[in-house]
Amino acid sequence: MGTISKALELLDLFSPDRAEIGLTDFVRLSKRDKATVHRHLTELAQNGFLEQNPDSRAYRLGPAVLRLAALRETLFPMRKILQPLVIELSEIVGELAHASLLQNDEMSPLVHADPKVHGIQVHFDVAEMLPLHATSSGLAALAFFPDATIDRLMARPLKKHTARTVADPSRMRDLIEGVRQYGLCTLADAFEDGVSSVGAPIFGQGCRVIGALAVAVPTSRAAPRKTHEIAGQLQRYARKATVALGGAYPKTFEDLPPNWSGTKFTVHRESKETEPNA
Amino acid sequence: MGTISKALELLDLFSPDRAEIGLTDFVRLSKRDKATVHRHLTELAQNGFLEQNPDSRAYRLGPAVLRLAALRETLFPMRKILQPLVIELSEIVGELAHASLLQNDEMSPLVHADPKVHGIQVHFDVAEMLPLHATSSGLAALAFFPDATIDRLMARPLKKHTARTVADPSRMRDLIEGVRQYGLCTLADAFEDGVSSVGAPIFGQGCRVIGALAVAVPTSRAAPRKTHEIAGQLQRYARKATVALGGAYPKTFEDLPPNWSGTKFTVHRESKETEPNA
Numbered sequence: 001m002g003t004i005s006k007a008l009e010l011l012d013l014f015s016p017d018r019a020e021i022g023l024t025d026f027v028r029l030s031k032r033d034k035a036t037v038h039r040h041l042t043e044l045a046q047n048g049f050l051e052q053n054p055d056s057r058a059y060r061l062g063p064a065v066l067r068l069a070a071l072r073e074t075l076f077p078m079r080k081i082l083q084p085l086v087i088e089l090s091e092i093v094g095e096l097a098h099a100s101l102l103q104n105d106e107m108s109p110l111v112h113a114d115p116k117v118h119g120i121q122v123h124f125d126v127a128e129m130l131p132l133h134a135t136s137s138g139l140a141a142l143a144f145f146p147d148a149t150i151d152r153l154m155a156r157p158l159k160k161h162t163a164r165t166v167a168d169p170s171r172m173r174d175l176i177e178g179v180r181q182y183g184l185c186t187l188a189d190a191f192e193d194g195v196s197s198v199g200a201p202i203f204g205q206g207c208r209v210i211g212a213l214a215v216a217v218p219t220s221r222a223a224p225r226k227t228h229e230i231a232g233q234l235q236r237y238a239r240k241a242t243v244a245l246g247g248a249y250p251k252t253f254e255d256l257p258p259n260w261s262g263t264k265f266t267v268h269r270e271s272k273e274t275e276p277n278a
Numbered sequence: 279m280g281t282i283s284k285a286l287e288l289l290d291l292f293s294p295d296r297a298e299i300g301l302t303d304f305v306r307l308s309k310r311d312k313a314t315v316h317r318h319l320t321e322l323a324q325n326g327f328l329e330q331n332p333d334s335r336a337y338r339l340g341p342a343v344l345r346l347a348a349l350r351e352t353l354f355p356m357r358k359i360l361q362p363l364v365i366e367l368s369e370i371v372g373e374l375a376h377a378s379l380l381q382n383d384e385m386s387p388l389v390h391a392d393p394k395v396h397g398i399q400v401h402f403d404v405a406e407m408l409p410l411h412a413t414s415s416g417l418a419a420l421a422f423f424p425d426a427t428i429d430r431l432m433a434r435p436l437k438k439h440t441a442r443t444v445a446d447p448s449r450m451r452d453l454i455e456g457v458r459q460y461g462l463c464t465l466a467d468a469f470e471d472g473v474s475s476v477g478a479p480i481f482g483q484g485c486r487v488i489g490a491l492a493v494a495v496p497t498s499r500a501a502p503r504k505t506h507e508i509a510g511q512l513q514r515y516a517r518k519a520t521v522a523l524g525g526a527y528p529k530t531f532e533d534l535p536p537n538w539s540g541t542k543f544t545v546h547r548e549s550k551e552t553e554p555n556a
Contacts, residue, residue, distance in 0.1 A: 008342075040282060068292075074404055103326035
């Protein structure tokens with residue numbers, strides 16, 4: 001890994017639970033030597049990517065990320081365009097909705113909205129990258145990669161985030177087929193135990209996938225009828241989002257049949273998985 | 279300059295007029311050799327700080343900056359807090375208002391609002407860093423640095439952005455005294471010809487300066503009465519912004535006297551500058 005990547009990776013150690021990080025903790029969390037980490041932190045701070053709390057000397061994300069984000073939004077206003085759609089979607093389905101953008105082999109969270117209608121709601125971590133193979137957002141996007149890219153990604157060992165993460169390439173290909181048919185992916189407990197989600201791809205020009213919309217629900221509330229309703233809204237909103245961003249939504253997706261309930265790997269058809277020759 | 283800084287500086291080449299930059303243009307604009315620039319671009323893209331237009335292969339700012347900005351806003355919601363105040367201020371004074379945050383020896387733009395009530399309005403470039411000595415935002419902040427820091431900054435040659443940029447250390451110290459008295463700075467044509475502005479410091483905990491609010495007006499419209507009115511509103515809004523961010527606003531600022539019109543370096547008292555012994 002290059003010096004630049006090593007430095008930029010330090011920025012990924014921040015999270016909603018870790019607002020400020022001191023030198024010692026950076027060394028511990030990054031498992032790198034103190035002199036190197038200190039040099040990287042100094043350069044990141046010199047460029048405004050970090051700033052130091054004047055009292056504790058601990059580091060936090062700096063104003064440069066705000067300025068660059070504002071510039072990107074001026075040039076390509078994705079957040080501005082997607083935010084109202086994500087809010088609307090979350091209010092219609094009464095659950096946490098989010099949009100994320102492809103960033104190499106992961107999904108980078110962009111906006112989320114929590115309608116706060118239930119006592120128990122999925123908590124969304126804005127700092128956490130979403131893996132392609134273990135989240136409905138990731139798989140919704142992955143399914144529309146060129147086959148050669150999918151082959152390359154499937155050739156690597158797929159991390160089991162939970163007992164139910166699909167890590168077997170042939171089962172993964174079944175999932176991908178399902179996503180290509182309806183433009184939808186449902187997963188239960190695949191990234192985090194107790195969380196189910198439905199994801200739908202967002203496309204740019206030339207039907208190239210650029211991100212995904214998703215709704216995440218506690219698995220205990222993810223009954224088939226509810227999942228079906230969420231899936232239908234996601235199809236609508238993924239198309240809306242694609243059009244709003246100036247992209248082209250594929251004409252090939254089938255309408256959701258009344259008995260659709262995702263793939264055979266989703267929670268509500270779990271019983272079928274164990275049936276031989278199902 | 280270190281490798282990391284060299285790579286991060288490439289991100290500063292984007293601007294509202296330059297949304298995408300190809301390799302050749304990066305080489306030309308950065309005046310560095312092609313192999314190095316290419317390696318830096320590749321690492322920045324691998325980490326999501328850049329992404330490539332799939333058609334032209336040109337680079338643009340990537341989704342990582344949006345994610346990190348969203349995280350910083352979750353942890354320290356400055357944009358969310360300052361945006362409504364900046365909008366309100368711009369509507370009250372009918373001119374472009376903006377907030378910026380200190381980033382080392384420059385000000386990093388955070389939010390701006392243009393009430394669009396005049397045919398001619400100051401254009402605000404969200405990508406451009408504001409120098410401390412040549413902008414009212416910068417001087418409003420600089421005036422509250424420790425004296426030793428001010429001495430260090432004054433010891434460097436001060437860039438003349440226009441014929442009217444104050445680059446003489448003793449005149450600069452007069453300006454700083456004025457800012458310390460009222461918590462306000464006015465400048466005319468100091469950063470850009472034809473643009474006047476009034477700036478006011480925003481403070482964090484312990485009255486430490488963290489940023490500035492400012493209003494920018496075409497110099498042709500910056501009559502003394504209007505400047506006075508803007509200055510009064512800025513005093514109010516800088517205090518509001520400081521309180522909203524959890525900071526402490528100094529109690530030492532004097533109320534604006536009716537005849538206040540900035541310092542002797544502002545446009546409306548320009549005549550006095552040429553009066554001997556004025």
